[in-house]
Structure formats: C-alpha cells, structure tokens
C-alpha cells in the first residue's frame with residue numbers, strides 16, 4: 001500500500017514512512033492511493049470475530065508490505081488487552097433503535113486510546129526493527145495528550161513531549177498527563193492557549209534543525225494516518241453487532257478535527273452499508289455551516305462544555321475534500337490556502353454531493369446540558385458532553401426510524417465533571433484504576449509561549 005499527499009506535490013510514501021512523520025512536505029495530509037474494498041459476503045463472514053480479530057482483518061491491507069500478518073496480530077492484541085470491557089467497544093441501548101457505542105473503556109477514558117494504543121505499539125515495533133530513535137511532539141487541548149503518553153510511554157526509542165495550555169485543561173485531564181511515569185515522558189504547560197501550543201508544534205515540525213542528527217519528529221494528532229486507520233475498525237464492529245452488512249446502520253459522531261467521522265466515511269467507502277453519517281458539532285460549527293450553506297469561512301474560537309471539539313478548522317476535512325475534488329491536489333491546495341475561495345464555498349454540484357453523504361447539527365451548551373439530563377432520566381445512563389452532542393444530533397437528523405442509529409460515545413463523563421454538574425447531576429466516581437489520581441505525583445514544566453523555550457527544553461531533555 002502506498003500513500004499520497006492531498007496537495008499532490010509530494011512523492012508517494014510507504015506505510016512506515018507516513019507512520020514516522022506528520023504533514024507531507026507540500027503541506028497536505030497522507031491518504032492511501034487506493035482504498036481496500038470488502039464485499040458484502042466478506043464483511044458478513046466477519047460476524048463471529050471479536051474486536052482484535054476484526055481489527056486484524058480491517059487493518060491488514062493498510063500495512064501490507066510493512067508489517068507481517070502474525071506480528072500485526074500481536075501488536076493489535078497488545079493494544080486492546082488493557083481495555084476495561086471484554087467487548088472493547090460495547091454497544092448500549094438508549095431507546096428503540098437508538099444506541100451508543102462506548103469508546104471510553106481504554107486507559108485514559110476517551111476514544112483516542114483506540115488509535116494511540118495501537119500507534120504506540122506500531123512505533124515501538126518499527127523503531128526497534130530499524131534501531132532508530134524519534135521524538136514525538138504534540139499539542140493537546142486535553143484528551144490526545146494523555147492517550148498519546150499512555151500509548152507511547154513503553155516505547156524505548158521514543159521521547160515524547162506534550163504541550164498543553166497552562167491552566168486551561170481540566171484537573172482530571174492535567175493529572176492524567178502529568179502523573180504518567182517514565183524518563184522519556186515530558187509534559188510542558190505553555191503560558192498561552194491551545195492554538196499557541198499548536199503553532200509552536202507546527203513551527204518545530206517545519207524546522208527540525210534543533211534535533212540531534214538522525215532524529216526526526218513524529219506527529220500524534222490525527223494528521224497521523226495510523227490513527228485514522230485504527231478508528232475504521234469500530235464502525236465495522238458496531239454495524240456487525242446490529243445486523244450489518246445485511247441491513248444499513250447510521251452513525252452520529254461528535255466532531256472536532258474530523259478524524260473520527262472520516263474513519264466512518266472510509267468504512268462506508270470500503271463497503272460497509274451506512275445510511276447516514278451525522279457530523280455533530282458544538283458552537284464551533286464550521287462543518288455545520290459548510291453542510292448547511294456551503295460556507296467554509298473561519299470564525300473565532302468559542303470555549304464550550306465540550307472542549308475536545310473546540311476547534312476553528314478541522315484538519316482531517318481536507319482528506320474528505322480531496323475525494324470530493326476528484327483527487328485534484330492542486331485545486332484542493334488553492335481552496336485550502338485562499339480564504340476568499342473558502343468563504344465562497346465549493347462548486348454547488350460538489351456541495352450537493354457532500355450533503356448526500358453527511359448530515360450535520362450544531363448543539364449549544366444549554367442543549368448539551370439538557371440532553372445529559374434527559375438521557376439520564378430516560379435511560380439511567382450518564383453521558384459526557386461530547387456524547388450528548390452526538391445524541392442530540394442523532395435525534396435531530398434521523399431520517400429513518402427503522403435504521404439503527406449509533407452515537408459514538410467518545411469520553412467517560414468523569415473527564416468532564418463540570419458539565420455533568422451543570423446538568424444538575426452528581427459527577428461520577430473515577431474508575432478503579434484511577435482512584436488515586438489526585439494523590440499521584442505530578443511532573444511538568446511551565447514554559448513561555450515561545451518556540452525557542454520549547455525547542456531548548458526538548459534539547460536539554462533528550
């Protein structure tokens with residue numbers, strides 16, 4: 001399998017090469033040059049597989065030529081063995097034909113563990129084989145950081161540095177990062193906001209001369225293809241559990257950077273019958289505005305009760321637009337870099353095509369709280385604010401009551417106790433493995449909002 005850039009100006013790469021990098025040199029994102037296709041009969045034959053066995057089937061074509069089949073199976077087994085539920089991705093029924101897929105049974109209680117546990121094991125395998133060392137540098141608004149640290153702390157050939165905005169992540173989120181042990185694990189609180197952290201990371205990727213010879217930076221945000229790949233699996237898993245592929249199912253996905261729902265789009269393109277894919281956004285609604293009125297202009301960042309979706313531009317949307325633009329990298333590059341083009345939207349015929357695949361809804365903080373309360377009263381089930389946004393969008397956009405509607409539950413409510421309390425409910429207890437989180441020792445540096453402060457710190461701690 002080869003990977004190409006969405007901007008069409010960089011050479012094709014192998015799986016191993018895209019695993020060990022970030023953006024393509026032309027500023028694009030890597031996507032497979034052709035998608036694997038599965039027939040209905042093939043998918044139907046997977047009905048008896050447990051989560052790791054299914055993951056092995058779905059992921060194999062993407063790593064073909066880079067990792068042999070038996071090794072891949074071992075890495076997958078290791079990635080999901082630590083999940084706190086035997087099903088790995090259990091389904092829970094909320095109402096008639098209404099389901100949530102609980103994706104928060106991993107070590108850091110958010111769906112990001114699905115991708116980052118596997119990413120850590122893939123990196124460890126490839127780097128050991130190459131006798132190569134790399135540096136992970138990433139920015140987080142909360143959930144990515146802890147999942148990346150948990151996924152990569154065992155990798156001997158990785159030094160990992162995670163930037164978070166000082167005093168702007170929840171206490172549970174901060175402690176989940178800063179209490180991770182290990183000499184190769186480094187947390188940096190930047191005196192700035194999440195965008196400042198991202199800007200620093202982006203600049204560091206652009207000029208890596210501060211690293212010792214032979215070292216390179218690896219991305220752990222969802223521009224890394226391996227993350228998307230891992231997330232395709234649970235769409236198949238949920239559909240198979242509810243009668244797929246013999247009948248279609250629908251998904252509602254709480255969306256920020258568009259990584260998670262893009263994986264659902266790929267599952268559909270690979271042959272899974274999907275009726276609706278619903279983009280659920282908070283007040284940061286660029287994707288909803290695009291779907292609703294072909295407007296892709298940026299508006300200022302809003303801080304909401306669902307902070308993991310507080311994002312102005314969704315980087316993975318570029319991967320979908322690449323397909324929508326008929327894989328014309330140059331046309332896409334113009335659209336992505338010219339604000340005037342973005343504001344006037346895409347060609348109306350293309351826009352209609354996008355609307356046939358995606359529905360969308362925007363959910364306010366007030367509505368989010370109301371749904372948390374309502375779902376608790378209706379089904380005695382406590383959901384986090386991101387999941388609540390997904391459920392609301394599912395209920396608003398549902399086009400066919402006969403098709404199972406599955407909302408992706410992206411985080412455990414204990415991570416967002418503020419929102420739960422604002423909804424008038426008691427915040428849940430920390431799960432067993434985290435009961436002593438508030439007693440564990442924290443380690444982190446507070447640095448100025450400057451590239452030089454961060455690169456100096458990395459140099460000193462390698």
Ligand SMILES: *Cc1c(COP(=O)(O)O)cnc(C)c1O
Pocket residue numbers: 110111112143144222254255256257258259260261308309386410411
């Ligand atoms: C990261 C995250 C999202 C958004 O996922 P994207 O892939 O960025 O669209 C939603 N909910 C939670 C809890 C998250 O951590």
